[in-house]
Amino acid sequence: MREQDVRYRPAGGVDEPVLLSPPDVGPLEESYLLRALRSGWVAPVGPDVDAFEREVAERVGTAHAVALCSGTAGLHLALVALGVRPGDAVLVPTLTFVATANAVVYTGAEPVFVDCEPDTGNLDPELLDRTLRDLRRSGRRIGAVLPVDMFGSCADYGRILPICAAAGAPVVEDAAEALGAAREGRAAGSFGRAGVLSFNGNKIITTSGGGMLVSDDGDLVARCRYLSTQARQPVPHYEHTDTGYNYRLSNLLAALGRAQLRRLDGMLTRRRAHRERYAKLFAGVAGVRLLADADAAANCWLTSIVVDQETAGWRAADLGRHLAAHRIETRRVWKPLHLQPVFAGSRAALSGAAERLFADGLTLPSGSGMSDHQAARVAEAIDRFLEGR
Known part of the structure; x- marks a missing residue:
């Protein structure tokens, strides 16, 4: 059995929740x-x-x-x-x-x-x-x-x-x-x-x-x-x-x-494979892009998409709710710190970019411990959502 197939996870069946980035240990x-x-x-x-x-x-x-x-x-x-x-x-x-x-x-x-x-x-x-x-x-x-x-x-x-x-x-x-x-x-x-x-x-x-x-x-x-x-x-x-x-x-x-x-190199390979899968899923979807820097060799810790609602005809939050109904965890991109109550009144140099990413971004399951079955579940759920649009 391959190393990545031997992991310790919380008890659950084949349709247990798919988490964003849980520990990958064995x-x-x-x-x-x-x-x-x-x-x-x-x-x-x-x-x-x-x-x-x-x-x-x-x-x-x-x-x-x-x-x-x-x-x-x-x-x-x-x-x-x-x-x-x-x-x-x-x-x-x-x-x-x-x-x-x-x-x-x-x-x-x-x-x-x-x-x-x-x-x-x-x-x-x-x-x-x-x-x-x-x-x-x-x-x-x-x-x-x-x-x-x-x-x-x-x-x-x-x-x-x-x-x-x-x-x-x-x-x-x-x-x-x-x-x-x-x-x-x-x-x-x-x-x-x-x-x-x-x-x-x-x-x-x-x-x-x-x-x-x-x-x-x-x-x-x-x-x-x-x-x-x-x-x-x-x-x-x-x-x-x-x-x-x-x-x-x-x-x-x-x-x-x-x-x-x-095990780091194997974990990186898995996360990068998830990023490639998402890139293919959204490649032909107008108004959707991956949040990524083409000039950096990323570790793909988390993969986030950014949705232009006017072009796509749907919001990132709509996909998030759809995936939640299928027991698939997502998360919005970080809420900008200048909007956090604890830092109210702090000095900030702003262009509006972070606020737009917070409004339009969605982070998808990216963990190296995500099984092939779970990855297929996520892809199928996204496909169904896109077909409905």
């Missing part, structure tokens, strides 16, 4: 976990943590990595290590999960939201440039820029990095969704002063919960590692001269991550 993960458990290394550090860090750094192409309890923790530590302080402006895409902006708030800095490119959903470099210039003219200190690799497609760093360098703004790459993706021969996570990956339960690989900060900057990584262990001084007793955080990944979860990393 016997290999079980064997790694049992080995780690039997080794006695159950504490937050251990040999699997060290090995996981080395293996992820090698995969991403960076010199260093530190394993953490979440991607959010990685973003927070990177900002702290870079000296971001209260009152700083930190530029964040408005089209992203709230964690990106929350990490900025943890430091006391102010997130300044920047709109996206309409074709890719990634940070708009031209709007970023104008916003940085405006902030500098007004005398604001710029703490950092946090581009996000949306849905597993790297942002346009060939344009973003020179803009940020000219403004003296360090870049922290939020590659939470992008492990295995690349752009112009460089792996996601390797751009900027630091990159941050997520291993949440719905990501490309999972450690249940977890993340990784990767960087070529050894001093920055050492600072983050120190802060992530409650800033404990290297003395026999407990001594602390800085405020630290309880952010380290456990050895057991690192063991799970190591097994997942061994």
Whole structure:
């Protein structure tokens, strides 16, 4: 039996719900976990943590990595290590999960939201440039820029990095969704002063919960590692001269991550096959396109379509309701952060692109654990919907 056919899933029949991106685990993960458990290394550090860090750094192409309890923790530590302080402006895409902006708030800095490119959903470099210039003219200190690799497609760093360098703004790459993706021969996570990956339960690989900060900057990584262990001084007793955080990944979860990393290439193949299937399904449908960047080697974490209602004659929400009736999960594209109540009144540089994607976008089941039977169910349900239009 092929490796991708051997998975552990919640109990259910052949017509169980098709989820957006559930964990994809099986016997290999079980064997790694049992080995780690039997080794006695159950504490937050251990040999699997060290090995996981080395293996992820090698995969991403960076010199260093530190394993953490979440991607959010990685973003927070990177900002702290870079000296971001209260009152700083930190530029964040408005089209992203709230964690990106929350990490900025943890430091006391102010997130300044920047709109996206309409074709890719990634940070708009031209709007970023104008916003940085405006902030500098007004005398604001710029703490950092946090581009996000949306849905597993790297942002346009060939344009973003020179803009940020000219403004003296360090870049922290939020590659939470992008492990295995690349752009112009460089792996996601390797751009900027630091990159941050997520291993949440719905990501490309999972450690249940977890993340990784990767960087070529050894001093920055050492600072983050120190802060992530409650800033404990290297003395026999407990001594602390800085405020630290309880952010380290456990050895057991690192063991799970190591097994997942061994299977990463197969998982990417499955997700990319799902993207190709959706591309063929909608190829002849007027007014429907995939949200994707043709210049990036995406990992296809999630596949989203964008529907022009006037041309298609139906809305993305109509398809979403139809699929829900067939027990198939979908989700709207991220609600822009400048529309979130928690960030009401925050500064934002807007073109309207993110709001249009939120209104017209729909994310479809994309998990590597989706069986051939489930994929066929999704395709059949979409076909029926389209036939009815």
